[in-house]
Amino acid sequence: MTIDRRTLLKGTAAMAAAGALIGPFGARRAAAQAAAPAGAAMFTPEEGASLRLLRWVPFVKGEEEAWNANTQAFTEATGVAVTIDQESWEDVRPKAAVAANVGTGPDMVMSWFDDPFQYPDKLVEVTDLCTMLAERHGGFYEGLAAYGQQDGKWISTPLCAIGNAICYRDSHVKAAGFNEFPRDTEGFLKLCQALKEKGTPAGFPHGKAVGDGNNYAHWLLWSHGGQTVNEAGEVVINSPETAAAIEYAKQLYATFIPGTESWLDINNNRAFLAGEVSLTANGVSLYYAAMKDPALKAIADDIRTVNLPVGPVGQPVELAQTSTVSIFSHCKFPNAAKAYLEFMFRSENMNRWIEAASAYCCQSLREFEANPVWTSNPIHAPYAKASESLRVNGYAGPLGPASAGAMADYVLVDMFAEAVTGQRSTEDAIANAERRLQRYYR
Amino acid sequence: MTATLETRAPRRRRLGRLSESRNGLGFLFMLPAAVFLLFFLTYPLGLGVWLGFTDSKIGRPGVFIGLENYRWLFDDPVFWLTVFNTIFYTVFASIAKFALGLWLALLLNRHLPFKNFFRAVILLPWVVPTVLSAMAFWWIFDSQFSIISWSLMRLGVIDQPINFLGDPWNARWSVIAANIWRGIPFVAISLLAGLQTIPQSLNEAAAIDGATSWQRFTKVTLPLLTPIIAVVMTFSVLFTFTDFQLIYVLTRGGPVNATHLMATLSFQRAIPGGQLGEGAAIAVAMIPFLLAAILFSFFGLQRRRWQQGND
Numbered sequence: 001m002t003i004d005r006r007t008l009l010k011g012t013a014a015m016a017a018a019g020a021l022i023g024p025f026g027a028r029r030a031a032a033q034a035a036a037p038a039g040a041a042m043f044t045p046e047e048g049a050s051l052r053l054l055r056w057v058p059f060v061k062g063e064e065e066a067w068n069a070n071t072q073a074f075t076e077a078t079g080v081a082v083t084i085d086q087e088s089w090e091d092v093r094p095k096a097a098v099a100a101n102v103g104t105g106p107d108m109v110m111s112w113f114d115d116p117f118q119y120p121d122k123l124v125e126v127t128d129l130c131t132m133l134a135e136r137h138g139g140f141y142e143g144l145a146a147y148g149q150q151d152g153k154w155i156s157t158p159l160c161a162i163g164n165a166i167c168y169r170d171s172h173v174k175a176a177g178f179n180e181f182p183r184d185t186e187g188f189l190k191l192c193q194a195l196k197e198k199g200t201p202a203g204f205p206h207g208k209a210v211g212d213g214n215n216y217a218h219w220l221l222w223s224h225g226g227q228t229v230n231e232a233g234e235v236v237i238n239s240p241e242t243a244a245a246i247e248y249a250k251q252l253y254a255t256f257i258p259g260t261e262s263w264l265d266i267n268n269n270r271a272f273l274a275g276e277v278s279l280t281a282n283g284v285s286l287y288y289a290a291m292k293d294p295a296l297k298a299i300a301d302d303i304r305t306v307n308l309p310v311g312p313v314g315q316p317v318e319l320a321q322t323s324t325v326s327i328f329s330h331c332k333f334p335n336a337a338k339a340y341l342e343f344m345f346r347s348e349n350m351n352r353w354i355e356a357a358s359a360y361c362c363q364s365l366r367e368f369e370a371n372p373v374w375t376s377n378p379i380h381a382p383y384a385k386a387s388e389s390l391r392v393n394g395y396a397g398p399l400g401p402a403s404a405g406a407m408a409d410y411v412l413v414d415m416f417a418e419a420v421t422g423q424r425s426t427e428d429a430i431a432n433a434e435r436r437l438q439r440y441y442r
Numbered sequence: 443m444t445a446t447l448e449t450r451a452p453r454r455r456r457l458g459r460l461s462e463s464r465n466g467l468g469f470l471f472m473l474p475a476a477v478f479l480l481f482f483l484t485y486p487l488g489l490g491v492w493l494g495f496t497d498s499k500i501g502r503p504g505v506f507i508g509l510e511n512y513r514w515l516f517d518d519p520v521f522w523l524t525v526f527n528t529i530f531y532t533v534f535a536s537i538a539k540f541a542l543g544l545w546l547a548l549l550l551n552r553h554l555p556f557k558n559f560f561r562a563v564i565l566l567p568w569v570v571p572t573v574l575s576a577m578a579f580w581w582i583f584d585s586q587f588s589i590i591s592w593s594l595m596r597l598g599v600i601d602q603p604i605n606f607l608g609d610p611w612n613a614r615w616s617v618i619a620a621n622i623w624r625g626i627p628f629v630a631i632s633l634l635a636g637l638q639t640i641p642q643s644l645n646e647a648a649a650i651d652g653a654t655s656w657q658r659f660t661k662v663t664l665p666l667l668t669p670i671i672a673v674v675m676t677f678s679v680l681f682t683f684t685d686f687q688l689i690y691v692l693t694r695g696g697p698v699n700a701t702h703l704m705a706t707l708s709f710q711r712a713i714p715g716g717q718l719g720e721g722a723a724i725a726v727a728m729i730p731f732l733l734a735a736i737l738f739s740f741f742g743l744q745r746r747r748w749q750q751g752n753d
Contacts, residue, residue, distance in 0.1 A: 094713050097500035118716060119501035207608075208694035210714075259585020261697035262607030267585070276586045401499045401716050408714035414520075417698045423610070432519065439514060440717075 042132055045336035050081045053340075054095060055110035056323070057086045059285060059360060066356030070349045077343070080336045090210070093118075093404075100328055107331035108340075113407070114147065114392075114399040116156035116326045123155045124327040124334045126341075130154040133345050138366035143390040146399065147322050155326065157341050160354075160361035161390050162321040163383030164215045165305045167286050172200040172278035173304075181306045185223055185248060188309040192255040195278055202279035203256045203271055205263035206417040208410050211321055212265050216281060217412040218319035220245045222391060223311025228406065228437055229397035235437045237415075238430050244312070246419045246426045253420035261421055273299065281308060284359045287379050307382045307389070320362070320390040362386040402440040411436045493722035500716040511723035521724065524695075524702045529731070530614065531703060532682045535621040539678055540671075542622065543629025548659075550630065551637045561634070568627035576691035579620040583607050583692065607693055610700030617701050620688055625681065629674055636670030637663070676739035683732060704728045 053071075058064035071082045085106060087095055092111050099105030100122035109115075116123060130148060134140050140148070144158035166181075173181060176194035192202045205213045221227070224245035230236045253260070257277050260267075268280040273290055280286075290300035310316050327337040343349060347367065354363055355373045359380035363369065364387060374384035394403025406412075415433035418424040424432065460466035494511055498504030515521040550561055567575060582589055583606035591603035606616045640663060648658045686705040689695060695702030695710065702710075704724055712721020 090714055093716070094500060097716070101501050101503075118499070122501070207696040257586070258602065259605050259608040261609070262585055262605070262613065262693060264694060264696075270584075271586050274586065401502075405499075405711075405715040405717050408716065409711060414698060417696070421698060423698050436518075436520070 042128070043335045043339035043342055045078050045080045045339050046333045049333035049336035050083070051108065051331070051333060051336055051340060052083045052085065052106045053108045053110065053325075054085045054087060054092065054099070054106035056089050056092050056112065059283075060288075060357050063353065063357035063361060066353045067344075070344055070353060071340075073349070074340055074343045078336070078339060080333070080340065082340060096326075099330075103328075103330040105330075106328070107333065108325055108327050108337050110159065110323055110325050112321060112323055114394070114404045116148070116324055117150060117398075117400040118404060120150050120155045122329050124329050124331060124337070125153055125155065126157055126327065126338065127154040129338045129341060130157055132342070133157070133365060137345065137347070137350075137368070140364055141366065141387040141390075143320075143392055144322055144364040144387055146392045147324050150399075156324040157326070157345075158364040159323045159325050160357075160364055161386040162211075162283055162323070162360060163362045163386035164212075164281055164283060164318060164320055165307055165382035166279060166281050166309075167272065167303055167305050168279040169200070169299070169302045170304045171302050172198065176200070181304070183309055185309045185311040189248070189251055189255075192252055192279070196255040200278040201255060201257045202252075203260050203263070203268055203277040204252070204280060205265070205268055206253065206261045206413070206420060207263040207267070208413060209263055209265040209267070212268055212280075212282065213263070213410070213413045214407055215319050215321075217416050218391075218393075219281075219308050219317070220249050220416060221412060222317040222319075222395065223309070223313060224248060225311075225313045227396055228394055228412070228433075229441055231396050233397040233402065233441050235434055235441055237437055238434045241312075242430055243426050246416060246429065248311075249416050250420050250426075261417060275299065284380065284383050288358060303379065305379050305382045307385055316385070316389040317391050318386070318389050319393060320386040322390065323361075359383045397441065406437055406440045409436065409440075411440075490722045491726055493719055494726040495723075496719045498718040498722075500713070500718055504719055507719070511720050512727070514720070515723060515727065520699055520702070521707065521727075523699050524704050524707045524724075525727075527614065527699075527701060528683060528703045528705075528728075531618055531621070531685070531701075532679060532735075535618045535625065535682050536675065536679050538618070538622045539625040539629050539682075540675060543626050543674075544633055544671075546626065546630040547633035547637055548663075550634050561631070564630055565627045567624050568631075572624065572687040573691055575624055576620065576688045579616075579623075579688075580692055583616045583620075607701075608697050610697055613693060613697055613701050617689060617692055620692065621682060621685060624688070625678060628681075629678055632674040633667065633670060636667050636674075639670075640666045672739050676736055679735045679739070680732060683728065683735065 055067075058067075068084065071084065075081055089112065092109065093115055096106070096109040096111050096115060097118055099109070100119035103122075126148075130140070131154070140158055141161075144161060148154050148156045148158045168181070172195060173191065176191060176198050178191050178194065182188045182191050195201050204216045206216075207213060221242060225241035226237065226239055226245050227241075228235065228237050257271065268277070268282060269286050269289065271277045272280050272282070272286060273293075273296060284305070287300065287303050287305065290296040290303060293300075307316055308318055325341060327334055327341075331337050344353070345365070350363070350365070350368055351371050354361060354368055354371045357373075359373055359377075360383075362383060362385075363371065369384065374380050392399060392403075393407055397403060411433050415429045418432065419426050419429040423429075460470065493504075495506055495508060496504040497507050497510070546564065550557065550564065554560065581587060585605055585608050586603060588603055588606060590606075591600065594600045595603070605612055607613045644662050644666070645658050648662050653661065684705050685703060686709065689701055689703055689706045690709075693701045695706050699707075704727065708721045708724035708728075710721075711717045711724065715721070
């Protein structure tokens with residue numbers, strides 16, 4: 001998609017509307033804009049530069065509009081035209097890999113998880129850019145920084161994490177005898193058991209749900225101290241901690257609504273919005289889906305969100321979906337690309353984007369914790385912590401094709417599903433996962 | 443200039459000789475098709491086979507590793523489960539599609555009112571894009587909102603929704619049902635075309651000789667229909683064996699890989715998983731099965747000698 005006049009007008013109108021709504025922050029932003037280091041731009045775009053960005057299809061319309069509006073502002077300020085192509089989430093990886101391999105196509109890619117580690121030698125080093133961004137904006141969160149660095153070198157710029165939180169029906173939780181939402185896994189299990197007894201069960205996907213299924217499986221494993229691999233990339237899944245995670249998952253599964261073995265990413269949203277389940281984990285989009293539908297007002301008013309419970313490890317650990325922006329080494333205008341990213345990360349622009357994403361995108365830099373979107377609605381609050389509590393895929397091993405492949409092949413999702421459905425014993429499910437992981441980490 | 447003309451003249455003569463020769467002309471006519479086949483079929487197939495012998499990953503060319511991918515797959519229970527699923531899916535769906543398709547074709551071959559209308563309607567499942575029909579089946583088989591479960595619960599037959607896609611065997615039969623629904627029109631319309639080529643006089647002569655309708659079907663219709671059955675079932679088996687869209691939309695291979703087919707596993711490991719070599723090896727492993735299906739169809743079903751009265 002090319003930013004044209006119509007797109008700009010639409011984006012500007014949306015921003016104007018957003019500006020009217022946010023009031024006081026708008027004034028702060030204006031002040032921040034005035035103080036923005038306009039003259040401190042580190043990168044001067046090459047003469048006659050133009051850029052092409054490949055990004056994932058936006059989930060939130062406001063996010064897309066704000067990104068496009070910022071892009072248009074960059075074009076107006078620098079004269080560098082930016083074309084934005086969109087691909088569905090799962091298609092970004094193969095397209096970007098082909099572009100990297102062939103040396104043609106988009107100049108930049110906004111991709112997921114460990115994609116940059118699939119072709120690190122085909123990317124422009126952005127240590128200068130990321131160091132500058134970290135200095136200016138309070139530093140990157142540790143988890144997100146790991147998605148951008150390899151061997152001490154920045155190969156990609158962490159953009160955001162997509163927050164995941166428990167969404168529950170307040171009235172149902174209270175009816176089950178819980179005035180406070182439990183913060184630990186033991187209390188959480190008791191809550192799910194009570195919800196089942198009341199006929200208002202919980203539900204988490206055990207099917208091949210790319211996002212929700214992997215988030216749930218990783219939380220189960222990590223919260224109990226299990227790991228797929230150690231720092232050296234050696235497979236260590238066969239551990240008492242993993243067994244404990246599976247036993248816990250079995251108990252939770254017994255409280256779920258029937259059918260979660262087949263759930264894909266959309267099923268938990270549907271079941272929740274239909275009132276079939278009272279508790280699941282999801283992005284903030286679930287809340288907004290209820291908000292937008294007048295028929296679901298009662299559900300929307302009853303929704304509360306909270307971070308996933310803390311397990312025996314004693315700290316919140318989650319696999320949040322993360323996105324980074326990489327510049328391909330075949331890009332003819334690397335300085336323009338860096339200037340573009342530097343512009344997009346400027347306080348006023350990044351704040352505008354995060355705000356327009358309605359808590360869907362959690363910042364990668366600590367400065368933006370102060371964005372009012374996180375306090376504008378209590379529903380948003382748990383999503384603000386996504387970047388803080390996330391662990392990298394394949395923790396604690398190195399990121400790369402192995403970690404990406406293991407996740408895409410649903411190794412953990414299958415391990416838990418095999419065990420909870422009784423298709424394999426706990427030991428056999430772990431052994432099967434171990435065998436598959438050894439293949440990836442050979 | 444003279445030299446140029448001299449070199450052009452023999453070239454024109456060679457072309458002229460080629461076009462005047464019967465074999466040469468045949469070669470020229472076949473050339474575009476051969477080039478097409480070479481670039482768009484042989485090369486990708488060859489590349490796929492080669493990738494199966496490498497450890498290529500998306501974004502990395504990989505090196506030759508011999509049979510390592512196949513050795514791994516040989517010991518991989520997930521792979522063998524998908525082989526079982528694929529054969530199970532293909533056999534049951536193909537048999538059902540053939541039986542129901544033939545039955546439908548026989549019905550449509552009769553003099554029914556609104557015959558053309560029914561023939562057109564019957565094609566709808568085939569015409570609708572697979573993804574769309576798969577989405578419809580996704581709702582039909584939903585663990586919470588299935589219309590089937592809802593109806594049966596309303597009728598008091600069951601008291602909780604059927605776990606269509608969550609239980610491994612339910613899921614296998616559900617995806618087979620969806621495949622049958624989609625595949626029947628192809629079989630039915632093709633066999634109907636075959637039925638219409640059978641001269642009515644043969645059936646009439648058999649009837650005069652006192653043959654019952656079952657005897658007329660088994661002794662006249664079926665033998666004459668065998669060649670078209672061979673072709674139709676070859677295609678039907680190939681389409682079913684390589685099915686992807688239906689599974690991908692309905693289950694993505696779940697629950698716990700119970701509906702993973704070789705095609706979906708190959709995609710999952712090669713593209714999202716980035717293991718191009720292994721994905722290619724899975725795809726290549728489909729070839730013997732496909733060849734077996736084709737050979738069975740041609741040598742088992744077509745029975746040319748028998749049709750020519752030599753058997």
